[in-house]
Amino acid sequence: MSKTAIVAAMEREIAPLVRGWQCGTLPLGERKFMLFERDGVVAVVSGIGCKNAELAARAVVAQYRPAILVSAGLAGALIRSLKVGSVFTPNVVVDAADGAEYRCTADDNHVSGGVLVSSGEIAGTEAKRELVNRFHGLVVDMESAGVAKVAQQEQIGFRCVKAISDEADFAMPPMGQFLNAAGEFQGGKFALWAARRPWQWAKIVALARNSKRATESLCNWLQKDLASGLPPKEIVTLDRAEFSEVKH
Numbered sequence: 001m002s003k004t005a006i007v008a009a010m011e012r013e014i015a016p017l018v019r020g021w022q023c024g025t026l027p028l029g030e031r032k033f034m035l036f037e038r039d040g041v042v043a044v045v046s047g048i049g050c051k052n053a054e055l056a057a058r059a060v061v062a063q064y065r066p067a068i069l070v071s072a073g074l075a076g077a078l079i080r081s082l083k084v085g086s087v088f089t090p091n092v093v094v095d096a097a098d099g100a101e102y103r104c105t106a107d108d109n110h111v112s113g114g115v116l117v118s119s120g121e122i123a124g125t126e127a128k129r130e131l132v133n134r135f136h137g138l139v140v141d142m143e144s145a146g147v148a149k150v151a152q153q154e155q156i157g158f159r160c161v162k163a164i165s166d167e168a169d170f171a172m173p174p175m176g177q178f179l180n181a182a183g184e185f186q187g188g189k190f191a192l193w194a195a196r197r198p199w200q201w202a203k204i205v206a207l208a209r210n211s212k213r214a215t216e217s218l219c220n221w222l223q224k225d226l227a228s229g230l231p232p233k234e235i236v237t238l239d240r241a242e243f244s245e246v247k248h
Helices: 009-019 050-064 125-135 144-154 188-195 198-228 241-246
Strands: 004-008 022-028 031-038 043-047 068-077 092-095 101-104 115-118 139-141 157-166 233-238
Touching: 004 009, 004 050, 009 031, 009 043, 009 068, 009 198, 022 050, 022 188, 031 050, 043 050, 050 068, 050 144, 068 144, 092 144, 101 115, 101 144, 115 125, 115 144, 125 139, 139 157, 144 157, 157 198, 188 198
Parallel strands: 004 043, 004 068, 068 157, 092 115, 115 139
Antiparallel strands: 022 031, 031 043, 068 139, 092 101, 101 233
């Protein structure tokens, strides 16, 4: 049994954290997820998207039955006050696909608050504004609601930790068209696309630089948090009335 299981979309999001950890694979049917393990903590790479994150979370729960699931990775800011490298720990996670809402119970060791929205696509500037209008979100990702769903169903702890890699007004390249069904980013195809569009190069370089900075912030935060040995959090499902109270 592992007390903590981290679910991240891509290996590079947690690479500084898991350097030197034991590496293996975690099977689920025909799927195999990359897995890292050390000192009672496991980290699994799910692939991008809520469905892939949900599958990885189910696999890690079946194999390890952790006390807590942590959705960790990079995310986009929906408000201008959140800058690249900021670490955000929401107390509410909303699935944009069906409106399901999840909340982590607060404790005295973390300051958390606000809404993270899990979207089915990589959100550009217009999509970000819509998520603010619909859900009063502060941050958007593509995985946390899938992990939260498993935690709620299995009645184990859940937390969400995200570092900002793209600010609210950053115009994203069309990254979504280079994802396969397993949520893997097809870097070769993207490189060919980018090579023919030099006007996108500055944006791509900026995104790579910002993602590296966000990854360092995220992994530094996780290293300190894991070292503290904090107890798991309870997860509950919000109803609409309670969600309105949280927002106000």
